[in-house]
Amino acid sequence: MTRPPTKPEPLYDAARSDEELRALVDGRGASVAVYGLGKMGLPLATAFADRVGDVVGVDVDESVVESVNRGDCHIDGEPELPDLVAETVGDGALRATTDARAAAERATAHVVIVPTPITEANEPDLSIFDTVVDSVASGLSPGDAVFVECTVPPGTCRDRLVPTLVERSGLAPDEFGAAFCPERTSSGRALEDITGAYPKIVGGVDAESARVAEAVYERVTDNDVIRVSDATTAEAVKLFEGLYRDVNIALANELGTLADDLGVDVRESADAANTQPFCHIHSPGPGVGGHCIPWYPYFVMSRVDTPTPLLRTAREVNDSMPAFTAGIVERELAERGKPIDGSRVLVLGVTYRPGVKETRATPAGPLVADLKRRGADTFATDPMLDDETIASFGAEPVALAEVGRSDPDAVVVVTPHEAFDAVEWDGFEDVVVVDGRDALGDVGHPTYTIGSGRT
Known part of the structure; x- marks a missing residue:
């Protein structure tokens, strides 16, 4: 593809x-x-290149x-992405640069998808x-449109994005468009999610911004495009999705801590309760992770x-679950006459969810x-991570092939990677198991499953 001059x-x-x-x-x-070529940015840039054409990733x-x-793909574990990157780079639809200003001067649509973490004081960090x-403002032209996909506090497009673009570009607010169009993707299925797994939400700071966003994303997705009343509403949509899950997981986690006191398998009770359509x-589990x-x-x-x-x-509640899990390990060891102080505890899984090379939170x-x-001597293994990353969490790294020879007193399942199916449990002697995810079944050792209790 030849780019227009x-x-x-x-x-x-x-x-x-x-x-x-x-x-x-x-x-x-x-x-x-597309500004940001990380886990979600590269799939997004590639989808735009495939369906809209003439894309530069920054x-x-x-x-x-x-x-x-x-034409290479630096993101692991995304089906079809390596091939599509190679294809779109090969036909000239996708290229990359570190020169954000030059990219901004060329583009008519600017898509921002960069990390927005929180600080140690739990404040949103919007510095990136x-x-x-x-950079966008430095190359903004009349008629351009700016779409924000990364998560931001409600009101950011209205109160932060537009005033900054006006101040730095010299344009009036009615000379360019701005909309919030949240990414709704999960690692391991990014292209599928971007191109149609769910409806796309768009909300503009004005009616024309929303109209432009709707037209652009109708080209990118095969699903519906839902235009909400404004950018702030769209920002809240993205957050509300996560808040629902956080609160629901907290309910599940708190119920899970009651399994022993109630004398019931909370998981079984919840599964049965969920057959009623109003219960979900x-x-x-041992905690909630991710960004x-x-x-x-x-x-x-x-x-x-x-x-x-x-x-x-x-x-x-969710932040308390790692401590609850450690307490279960200590109690289960004590039940067998072993103090946790000086015991060897092996942690299976360090990433925040299976199959994803991500450790944030x-x-x-x-x-x-x-x-x-x-007081436990703590070891950990994770097939997605190198030893240096595992050690950064304070655990001594153990190769998956060596776990049977690590002689643990307790094993804790945090992240049930598929590779752990190969663990030879017969190689452990006198070990207690704490299964944080109900992932094991009968492994031939005393097992405590969070939410179900001891088996």
Whole structure:
């Protein structure tokens, strides 16, 4: 594909009819800059390149840019992504650069999908977002449209994005578009999610911004595009999805801690209860990880004066589960006459969920810390991670092939990777097992499953 020598026609133009706007997008008449080529950014840039064409991905990591320009994929575990990266780079639809300003000057659509973590004080950290917005502003032209996909506190597009673009670009607010169009993807299925697994949500800071966003994303997704009333509403949609899960998981986790007191298998009870269509209890576990669910409550709580006791309590419950799990390990060892102080405890799984090479907010971190605080010698294995990463959490790394010779007194399942199916449990002697995910079944050793109790 040969790129046009000049900047394409503007997208944000109220004089253009719906038919003309869609014809422009469908005819690959837009030039797109995607800022951030991480786990979600590269799949998004590739999907845009495949369906809209003329895409430049922007990243500060030179090795990432070089990899993409070779047609390589630096993201592991995403079906079809390596082939599509190679294809779109090969036909000229996708390229990458570290020069954000040059990309901004060329593009008519700017898509921001960069990390927005929280600080140690649980405040949203928008520093990377702000840096990218400055770059976008440096090349913003009349008629451009800016779409934000990364999670931000409600009101960010209205109160932060647009004023910054106006101040830094010199344009008036009605000379460009801005919309929030949240990513709704999961690792391991990014392309599938982007291109149609769920409806796409778009919300503009004005009606024309929403119209442009709808037309662009109709080209990217095979599913519906839902236009909500404004950008702030769309920002809240993204957060509410995570808040629902955090609160529901907290309910499941709190119920899971009651299995012994109630004398019931909470998992069995919840499964049976969920056959009623108005009940959707999640599964208990050793904690909640990732860069979404544990952080989203703070994106809301940090922006409101109204008390949010349910959100705060849910966070406290979910944050307490690693300590609860460590306490179960200590109790199960004590039941067999072994103090946890000096016992060898093996942790299976350090990533926050199976099959994903991601450790942000993983419950394995505080679990290891709590086990060590109680005096345990703590080891860990994870097929997705190298020894250095595992050691950074305070556990001594153990190769999966060596776990049978690690002579543990207790084994804790945190993340049930498929590779753990190969663990030879007969190789352990006099070991207690704490299954945080109900992943094991009968392994021939005394087992305590969170939510189900001792078997």
